[in-house]
Amino acid sequence: MKYKSFGKTGIKVSELILGTWYLPNSVVDGKRSVNRQYSIRLIRKAYDLGINFFDTADVYRGVYERDKASYENVGLAEKIVGEALKGYDRESFVISTKVVGRTGPLANDSGSNRKHMRYAISRSLERLQMKYVDFYIVHGPDESTGIEQTSRTMNMLEEDGLILHYGISNHSALDLVKFLNLRYFSPLEPPDFIQDKYNLLERGLEKTNIKVAEDNSLASMIYSPLAQGVLAGRYFEKDKKDSRKEYEKWFEKNQLHATNKNELEIFRDKADSKGITMSQLALSWLIHKGKYLFPIIGATRIHQLEENIRATEVTLGDDEISELSNLFKVQSQ
């Protein structure tokens, strides 16, 4: 595993980050539940293989739950990350977690205002069993709160030693520029990184958020780098059992695999010809795209994790990078 500076924070992180939105899961009593023991094994395996950066969120349950009224499993992913890394040298890994999403039924159980953020970070730290998080993320825009307040609160949390740096996720490029411009009009420190979706098939932010971040030496944490499995050939596999498509109805709407079938086959042939897998080629393309990009890999099986980590050993030439960049004609935002 190689380590590189996370934008201008100077913190050295692994080229790949492990995400915990979906954890290994199975059906128990007719309900899909997280397999805690296997999840812990997966996180520790990632650590043993050199990943030193783990991404989670206060709202992550480890499985998707459509039942919005149930807050029972909110924060479960944070608890599992905490359990998995407990006893490990705190200096040997970095954690990112997020705030904004609804975590409970009360009026103030969501948002990026000072009241909720102060409460949310204390709950996240409790669940993670940690004294601080390295990277705290505004999970999405909150139109009811001014960015000056959000930014000031983040700066206060930094001064209190509860977080080291902050970033923003799922914001428009305009919002990102507004956050960055705060430094010209106030003593507020802007975010140090962004977290957004970007992969060979979904390139809507390539010339906006990703570009603005790079121009400002901000790291970009890249989510869904494999288009949730499509770019790993998950839907070429005969056995689709327990796949995200099988258990998430909303995934069916994602027609990427259907509209791009021919190109995906060409992509698979390209990976075959290099003696690597589709997931390794897709991740390697991102790693080669620039020193500011950090793919967050999802994996629900240890063999997927092991396969994906080997992407860091792949070498791509400039001609291959541009050939891949031009391969997929039908793209989604």
Ligand SMILES: NC(=O)c1ccc[n+]([C@@H]2O[C@H](COP(=O)([O-])OP(=O)(O)OC[C@H]3O[C@@H](n4cnc5c(N)ncnc54)[C@H](OP(=O)(O)O)[C@@H]3O)[C@@H](O)[C@H]2O)c1
């Ligand atoms: N900020 C945000 O709003 C936001 C949003 C989404 C995600 N994220 C973060 O980004 C992380 C990654 O997102 P993601 O899970 O969508 O990423 P992804 O890497 O695009 O998709 C992961 C899924 O792809 C399949 N897969 C992975 N490796 C595979 C392999 N080698 N062979 C076959 N299939 C493979 C697995 O699906 P199956 O389980 O179906 O096998 C796995 O769960 C999340 O965990 C979370 O931390 C953040």
